[in-house]
Amino acid sequence: MESVRWVLAAAGVEFDEEFLETKEQLQKLQDGNHLLFQQVPMVETDGMNLVQTRSILHYIADKHHLFGRDLKERTLIDINIPTIKKFLEPGSKKKPPLDDIYVRTVYNIFMP
Numbered sequence: 001m002e003s004v005r006w007v008l009a010a011a012g013v014e015f016d017e018e019f020l021e022t023k024e025q026l027q028k029l030q031d032g033n034h035l036l037f038q039q040v041p042m043v044e045t046d047g048m049n050l051v052q053t054r055s056i057l058h059y060i061a062d063k064h065h066l067f068g069r070d071l072k073e074r075t076l077i078d079i080n081i082p083t084i085k086k087f088l089e090p091g092s093k094k095k096p097p098l099d100d101i102y103v104r105t106v107y108n109i110f111m112p
């Protein structure tokens with residue numbers, strides 16, 4: 001979910017967050033048919049209940065022109081999303097290996 005907050009912030013979109021703190025809150029969403037696969041995160045936007053983190057990221061980034069100018073850029077971004085999620089998200093338990101070329105590549109792309 002952190003990555004969804006990031007892309008919303010990068011896009012300058014203001015949003016309200018609802019944190020689920022009890023099983024009953026999740027159950028209520030599931031029972032109300034709000035979640036396509038019965039899982040969160042879910043983002044309500046443009047009349048849709050978007051689920052699946054990567055799809056949410058794609059939608060918001062594409063809508064706000066943050067998802068590359070062409071197919072090559074989009075693919076580069078797409079390739080790097082799992083690495084960003086794994087290593088760079090706050091709270092991530094995995095730390096980037098010092099000499100990992102993959103991680104350096106991501107840093108160079110997003111933090112040149």
Ligand SMILES: N[C@@H](CCC(=O)N[C@@H](CS)C(=O)NCC(=O)O)C(=O)O
Nearest residue numbers: 026037038039040041051052053054
């Ligand atoms: N593939 C989903 C996975 C989402 C997921 O694992 N959600 C967990 C919470 S972090 C969930 O809703 N668990 C409740 C359940 O499966 O009943 C995504 O990428 O968003």
